[in-house]
Amino acid sequence: MSTTIKEVQVGDIGAQAASHLDGDRMALNVGPSHPTTHGVLRLMMELDGDSITKCEPVLGYLHRGDEKIAENMTYNQFVPYTDRLDYLAPLANNVAYAITVEKLAGVELPERCEAIRVLICEMARISSHLLGMGVFGMDAGAWTPFMYTFTEREKLYTLFEELTGARFTTSYTRIGGVARDLPDGWLTKVEKFVDELPKAVDEVEKLLTRNRIFLDRTEGIGTISKEDAIAFGITGPNLRACGVDLDLRKDKPYSGYEKYEFDVPIGTKGDCYDRYLVRIEEVRQSILIIKQVIASMPGGLWYAEDARKIFAPPKDKVMTSMEELIQNFMIVTEGPQVPPGEVYFEAENPKGALGFYLVSKGGGVPYRLKIRAPSFCNLSILEKLVPGHMLSDITVILGSLDFVMGECDR
């Protein structure tokens, strides 16, 4: 008996199978507790075979009502809550919040305080990007880079601990300054750290940047166009990866960023790979900024002296001097007095533009504090971005967006 072999093209079989399955879609739920989602993001998806046809993000699993809490406590009391927004860069959140209130209160800061703030912001950026790059590699299947980035991040956390007393929840800023001056010899340690960091970044680059598997998984995946990125309000490295030159440190300098020289890396395609490249380069630029800050660290006070009604007096004065005791009492009971008005301030945080909209009707507590979380805005594009991709791309896309649910849900 003779056998005839019919030549069939692979595409035909695929098309046959697809026509057979037409209309037979599967609902898939990812999260809220799933390693892909880096926290408690939940995605409700509709699959056609392996490709995603619909994706609906569900938020709110980490909602604490931070904005409601803010309306019920004095300005300085809210600082610890800002740690818990983007908990991978608490120092940057502290600074953004403090600057917002100071803008409304009209407090002028001494140069040293501003330099300290720039320094800690950039250290927070490095810490956040090290984590972002490490887990992104892990999402794409590469475990080793994570080990390198976490080793470095650990060193940063030791430095944070020495500066603020806490590794994670730093609460370092106060309205009108920072909590305490830099410890003796701390700057030397930071300098040593940033001198050694490029080596670790190089290692990560050697492992990932020209890695065939990594390239195949990230190039051309999750591409966001310039227009879409702006329309959906994406900010930070994710926006710059799309080729939009928006960096608030350059465009609307705050805390003396205009004094330092650095470049703003910009992507071309806006895919997952570009977002990774932009973060790598931002780490290198942050190292440059930190070196400049350390080289030009001004002396003087680390808090605004004229902000009498705002900044708590030094503890030894409270115990010995009547006036300072009264001042301390007023600040504890009534909070720093901020004049009525409204202000909006955005800082260029590692995840994007973290904005605070503050409405005051006078007195010691905010009337309304809206937190504009970059992760919240960055995630809103998922509904449009994800459909058309394969299910396995979800991990990479989410990893490349580098979001934090603590700030998304607030």
Added chain:
Amino acid sequence: MIDEDFVRSLLSGREYLTVLHQKDCLTLACEPGSLVELCTHLRDEETFDLLVDVTAIDHGNDADVRFSVVLHLYSLIHKNYLRVHVDCSDNNTPVVPSVSSVFPAANWHERETFDMFGIQFSDHPNLKRILMWDDYPYYPLRKEFPLAGIDVPLPAADVSEVTGADVEPAPMMGGPFVSAGGGRMSETEPRAKDESWTEDMEKPI
């Protein structure tokens, strides 16, 4: 540049616009009916193409205008912000037109504002709660909503049927919370500790 000329040309022929102040950025008040037209103009003609934030303020139960929606726009060319206040005319059922057709970014922001304040955005493609669950009965950022929260049924009805559990207010005894600012000093001091109940002993009803 956002200068006098810019403001004058923006206001000319737009009676629905008024300038509130220019302290930290140009702040405009806009009639709800013309919001979409204003946003389209700002995006297409004035390069304010990045909508950074939409939120609302609750001015309190006895205010003439209780809710105002606040939009923040950013221009990559001017490198500056612009704020738009929209007062809701009806205090009981506040409605504002949605700008999500102009800025897709507004979609989630407006859902959040609806979720927290109960402000309806007309023509919104998918106006439902975003942070709280769908059946949640209150609007938490309204001023009359207590900080501790209110007893509500669990979002999972099948679980609460078996366990009898519901969502309880957070115990905040001895917390660092102070009462709202303004007024006399005796009213701005920290609230006294509520000792009528503890975590072991039920709150008297």
